[in-house]
Amino acid sequence: MVVLLQPEPVTLNSQVYANPKCKPSPVLIPVVNLTDQNAKTQIVKACEELGFFKVVHHGVQPELLTRLEEEAIKFFALPQSHKDKAGPADPFGYGSKRIGPNGDVGWIEYILLNANSDPTSTKTAAVFQQAHASFRETVEVYMEEMKDISRKVLEMVAEELKIEPKEKLSKLVKVKESDSCLRMNHYPEKEETRPDKDEVGFGEHTDPQLVSVLRSNDTEGLQICLKDGTWVDVPPDHSSFFVIVGDTLQVMTNGRFKSVKHRVLTNTKRSRLSMIYFAGPPLTEKIAPLSCLVPMQEDWLYKEFTWSQYKSAAYRSKLGDYRLGLFEKQLPFSISSV
Numbered sequence: 001m002v003v004l005l006q007p008e009p010v011t012l013n014s015q016v017y018a019n020p021k022c023k024p025s026p027v028l029i030p031v032v033n034l035t036d037q038n039a040k041t042q043i044v045k046a047c048e049e050l051g052f053f054k055v056v057h058h059g060v061q062p063e064l065l066t067r068l069e070e071e072a073i074k075f076f077a078l079p080q081s082h083k084d085k086a087g088p089a090d091p092f093g094y095g096s097k098r099i100g101p102n103g104d105v106g107w108i109e110y111i112l113l114n115a116n117s118d119p120t121s122t123k124t125a126a127v128f129q130q131a132h133a134s135f136r137e138t139v140e141v142y143m144e145e146m147k148d149i150s151r152k153v154l155e156m157v158a159e160e161l162k163i164e165p166k167e168k169l170s171k172l173v174k175v176k177e178s179d180s181c182l183r184m185n186h187y188p189e190k191e192e193t194r195p196d197k198d199e200v201g202f203g204e205h206t207d208p209q210l211v212s213v214l215r216s217n218d219t220e221g222l223q224i225c226l227k228d229g230t231w232v233d234v235p236p237d238h239s240s241f242f243v244i245v246g247d248t249l250q251v252m253t254n255g256r257f258k259s260v261k262h263r264v265l266t267n268t269k270r271s272r273l274s275m276i277y278f279a280g281p282p283l284t285e286k287i288a289p290l291s292c293l294v295p296m297q298e299d300w301l302y303k304e305f306t307w308s309q310y311k312s313a314a315y316r317s318k319l320g321d322y323r324l325g326l327f328e329k330q331l332p333f334s335i336s337s338v
């Protein structure tokens, strides 16, 4: 008899921070083996309960992860004046401390790159001009792998939820018009750490896209917010990926999946490096609850919008704003609320 070993779920290692809402928690992060026949059921359960899960047996070569990490480290180690030639981020290119256009800041520097390398983005071109010669190629190969993981995850979601046609979700991230991007975040080490104080690397937010695929080095810092508002640490694991449900998938499942709030705290003497691929639909794609999941329009919790409309609204908002609120349908008063 062959006994298949299931990967152990990881216990969230909550630290006690000054913030009273941040408590130790016995929550487990679901771990999904992408080659397991039960993967689709586990993915849907995790998307419903947490909006977040860890992926193992993903098939991405560890050498590619190491290569991209090394090249990113080399980029961030360049003199500030070189990096600044690729900034400020517009949103693409190199950014430091400022996140987005509306006054958000963090202990961070980053590169944001469009998956469809936009020939008009001079900032993107400048990133590659400053970087090591092989950086562009490594980034392109990595993005293809991330697209593939997003595709597989969305195919499994569609299969489990019996969405028809079954490519409905995965097609959105596969087609060449998909509006996806890759962000590399560097949270520099701190000489002085202040264990009594939360220091924000990347403020709390949800990701606007369908799904995000995150990988980091072995430095902690990422936290997710549970439904009861408790923040819990996600133990880092440099050989796995974490999948984050985005706002768009929340809308398409009519709220059945939750886009998880997350943030990065940087109270550490070691630097954190993360790479995160945001799988987004084409700009012109109409986003609404899927009719095969919610046949009656009056049951839709959200109005229909295009990804382009949502993205514009997101870029007018601050990081921690509840962006989906703008697209929620006004529900008639229920008798019990009167």
Ligand SMILES: C=C1C[C@]23C[C@@]1(O)CC[C@H]2[C@@]12CC[C@H](O)[C@@](C)(C(=O)O1)[C@H]2[C@@H]3C(=O)O
Pocket (backbone or CB within 6 Å): 091, 099, 100, 101, 102, 104, 112, 183, 205, 206, 207, 208, 209, 278, 314, 315, 316, 317, 318, 319
């Ligand atoms: C403050 C902002 C940064 C952001 C655009 C926004 O106005 C609100 C959404 C932010 C976010 C979060 C997830 C991704 O990191 C990101 C690239 C995205 O698509 O939405 C960022 C945006 C950004 O940094 O430009």
Ligand SMILES: O=C(O)CCC(=O)C(=O)O
Pocket (backbone or CB within 6 Å): 183, 185, 202, 207, 214, 216, 222, 262, 263, 264, 274, 276
């Ligand atoms: O750096 C991280 O681990 C998370 C970053 C993040 O949430 C983002 O870039 O949207």
Ligand SMILES: [Fe+2]
Pocket (backbone or CB within 6 Å): 205, 206, 207, 262
């Ligand atoms: Fe995020």
